[in-house]
Amino acid sequence: MRRSTRAHLASALAALAIAGCAQGARVPLPGPAPAPALRADNADSAVTLPGLGGAATVAWDGLGIPAIRAASREDALRALGYVTARDRLFQMDLLRRSSGGRLAEILGRDLLEADTRQRLHGVPRAAAAILARLPEDQRAALDAYAEGVNAYLRSAEPLPLEIQKLGYRPEPWRPEDSLLVVLSMFQTLGGSEEGERTRTVLTRTLPPSVVAFLLADTDPYTKALLGAQAAAPPPLPARELRALVEKAARAAGDDRAEGRSAGVLSPRAGEAPVGSNGWAVAGARTRDGRAILANDMHLELGVPNVWYRAELRHGDAEVAGLVLPGVPMVVVGTNRHVAWGLTSLDGDLLDLVELEVHPERPDEYRTPSGWKRFDVAQEIIRVRGEADVAVTARSTVWGPVASRPLLGRPVALRWAALDPEAVDLGLLAMERVRSVDEAVAVMNRAHGPACNVLLADRRGRVAWTVTGPLPRRRGFDGAVSRSWADGSAGWDGYLPPAALPRVVDPPSGFVVNANQRMPLGAGAPALGRDYANGYRAHRITERLRAARPVAEADLFQLQLDAQAGFFDVYRDLALRVLGGEAASRRPALAEARRAVEAWDGRADVSSVGLALIARFRRVLADEVFAAWLGASRAAEPTLELSLADIDTPLQRALTERPPGVAPAGGWDAFLLGAMERAVAEVKQRHGARPLDQIEWGAVSQVRIAHPLGAIPELGALLNMATEPLAGCGFCVRLAAGSLGASERLVVSPGHEPDGVLHMPAGQSGDPRSPHYRDQQRAWVDGRPLPLLAGPAVRTLALTPDQPMNR
CATH class of the missing domain: 2.30.120.10 (Aminohydrolase, N-terminal nucleophile (Ntn) domain, beta-sheet knob region)
Structure with a gap:
């Protein structure tokens, strides 16, 4: 579920719309923006909002960011529901339908498989059960938000373009719909079965020494970060791997057997994970003693963006940051006393x-x-x-x-996620915490998608901890599937808050997480598996150690770091291959050597040579793992290895080069053949251009599409332009096609006017709005935008439908 839902939506919507066009029901291209209530180009206005306890106001700035002022949390959330629905109604409806297994009723049979999976897993029933267990204040927040959404639904004319095209009217919003949206993010960050399926197949089909070698969870960069806590790497099992390679070679004569072993790596194996960067720098390392938080969350990008920017003030609470449309709380942001950011824990919750x-x-x-x-x-x-x-x-x-x-x-x-005890809206309490200690306590109690938490407070302190329900396993470690029928294995609830790890005020003066394995100490319970390669975390740590004093601008620039040292080992290997006598006799490989020598070590748009180096790495991985895992693929024909870190075992083999472990013909012949294949594939993609003139920007191109953007006459209107983008799947500036930074936030609590926040696309989901794409240029160019809403260009007065007795 981590990457498939948006793709299914896009293809199904496009097919449906194109079919409609073929039958004469063409999508009318919208003209200038009409002027219904609450459109982004309206003048000041007023609306009566049922359920409101007192007067509230919304002020929009020049980017369409709402600043909400109300007397109570519930009234602020009513207003938030109203304005979010105004900007993102179709997105909100798709999110609840996707999670609840109700896409086919508006999109047709192409979405039946996705709906069936959600129904078989009981996600809608889980949302209802979670709702029934929530504490009163969280239920009140959901009720208020739903009232705001429904107030907009009753007055929404015209409906969003997509809903008009699909010919339906959204149903009223229910409190459990917000929980369905929470569960959709749960699935994105911690709902994949594939890791355990892969580990189980490997464990049942390969020698234990090979499994330990392939699944070692500490790469060289993470090992450097962990220091003495890093476990010794398992030995390379040369004899066992040699036997697997020989078995694959014997099967190569049989086309069917060869087909089973080819392509065993999934397209995303070893590539950029759904995850994030986050770090917090203590006051001792900044110019004036302020602590600063930086957070950029890496997700599948689309239009509209997954996040919605908002500010809420009620009573003495002031919160600014990012909201998940459909959910009534700020997910990351600041309350002027504490700032918080999240990265995916890759927690083992399944x-x-x-x-x-x-x-x-x-x-x-x-x-x-x-x-x-x-x-x-x-x-x-x-x-x-x-x-x-x-x-x-x-x-x-x-x-x-x-x-x-x-x-x-x-x-x-x-x-x-399907356990009513393990999901709540505990992050709502972040609006009133006043220190990192209070924030750690709130985050450790909150349940939802498991995440690393980075914290900074107004007194210059920083911390790291985790949030989310982490199972307390009995009789097994959860790595592979097994029977629980005899009662010796199972879950005994979840780890209590006191057992969750935390680092407060570290001697280094900063905390960093980029989805790598964190130091937990001896005897600490395992939190997750399949961690990302530690290069990003290592690079961030390296930069922070060298930087003092720092300010918000420095940390924002670090978010844009495109150094690509992860590929150094493959560059060095390529130069050795291309410097050999056999390579010197091939003109195409002489050209390849010039390209590799020209690489500047970065993933800038203008960098040359990286396109070939990156392709060389992938060819090596595809062929090596196909030779090693033929037996596993034969046992489970649907197996696609989807581990985040394939490079640690691959690089060990390429460095130690034990005889007989290369796929075929010995290491020299294999490496030369892999380079020739990489050269051919790069040339096939980029035509007749010399290899040393192919810039990284021809490979690294950001594609941010709307679900209806595949329709030819609507693509230019709905999609963001495809264009070159600096960064790579291992860079701090993570960029991998449609996967990238869904936002960039830098903020010091108490110094919010100096904060930075931008995101792809814009606030509005309506292509006729001036705020549909007005943050896109800043996001692509790496230009900061202010965290706080600017001067109001439009205001809305919200009044109760009848006086409330107090």
Whole structure:
């Protein structure tokens, strides 16, 4: 679920719209913006808002960023629901439909598979159960937000362009819809089964020494950061790998066997993860004693952007930052006393429980208390233009039965997101914390997607901790799927707040997380798996150690760092290959050597040579892992290795070069052949241009598309322009096609006017609005925009529909 939903939405919407065009129902290109209530180009206005307890105001600045003022939290959230729906109604509706398994009813059969998965996993039922358990203040926040959204829905004319095209009217917003949106982010950050599936297949099909070698979770950069806490790397199992390579070579004569082993790496294996950068610098390292937080969250980019900028003031609470449309709270930001940012923890919040089905009664499975019948429910999925589809969802005492088996056996999904005890809106309490100590306590108690938390407070202090429900496992470590039927394995709730790790006021004067493994100390419980390569964290740490004193501008520039030292090992290897006698006799490889020698070590748009080096790395990885993992692919034909770090074992093999471990023909022949293939692929993509004239900007191009943007006559209107972008999948400035920084925030609590915040696209989801793309240029160019809303260019007065008795 980490990357597929947006792609499914885009293809389905495009197919639907194009089909409509082919039948004569062409999408009318919108003209100038009309002037319904609350459009971005309106003058001052007033609206009556049902449920409001007192007067409230919204002031928009020149970027369409709302500053909300109200007497109470609930009134501020009513106003937030109203203005967010005004700007992002279609996005909000798609988010709740995607999470709740209700896309097919507006988009058709192409989304039936995605809907079926959500229904089989019981996500809508989980949202309702979570709602029933929330504390009163969180439920009140959801109710108030829904009232604001629905007030806008009742008056929204015309409806957003996409909704007009699809020909439906959104249903009223329910409090549980906000929880569906929370669960959608849960799935993005911690809802993938693929890691455990991969580890299970490898464990069942490969020698233990090979599994330990492939799954070592400490790369050289992370090892340098961990110091003495880093575990010794496992030995390279040359004999076992040699046997696997020989087996693959024997199978190469059989086309079907060769097909099983080829392409075992997923397209995203070893590439940029969904994640983030975050760091906080203490006052001892800044110009005037202020602590400064920096955070840029890396997600799949789209139009509109995943985040919505907002400021809320009620009583003595003042919060500014980023909101997830559909959810009534600031996810990252500042309250003028404490600033907070998040990065993905890659927390292990999910287990696949191997089910022991009764050999004679297939409707029963074994549990610690004996055989038990599967719970069965019928889910009805409405499909646009077709008959409804009935889906049978089975569940167990541990959770729903997964939609596909693992190694031929059914598995149940034990996932924290489906546990009503493990999801809440605890981050709401961040609006009133006054120190990093109070913030750590709030974050450790809050439940939701598991994240690293970076904190800075007004007194110059900084901290790192984690948030989210982290399972307390019994009898196993959660690395691979196993049976829980005998009761020896399972979950005993979640780690208590006191058991969660934290670093407060470190001697270094700063804390950094870029999705790498963090130092936890001896005996600490494991938090996650499949951590990102530590190069980004190492580079950030290296820059911060050298920088003193620093200010907001310095940290913003660090967010734009495009140094690409991660590729140095592949550059050096390429030069050795290209300096050999065999390479000197090939003119194309002489050209390749000039390109590699010309690389400046960076991923700037103008950098040359990196395109070839990056392709060389991928060819090496594809061929090496195909030779090593043929047996695993044969056991599980759908296996695609999706681990975040493939480079640690790959580089070990390339450095030590044990005989017989190369895919074919010995190391020299293999490396030369891999370089020739990389050269051919780069030339095929970039035509007749000499390799030393192919700039990185021809490869690194940002693509930020609207779901309807594939329609030819709408693409230019709805999509952001595709253009070169500095950065790479391993750079601090992470850029990998449509994956990148969904925002960049730099702020010192108490010094918010000096803060920075920008994001792709703009505030509005309406292409006719001036705020549809007015932050895009600053985001691409790396130009800071102010964190706080500027002078008001339009205001809205919100009044109760009737006087409230106090």
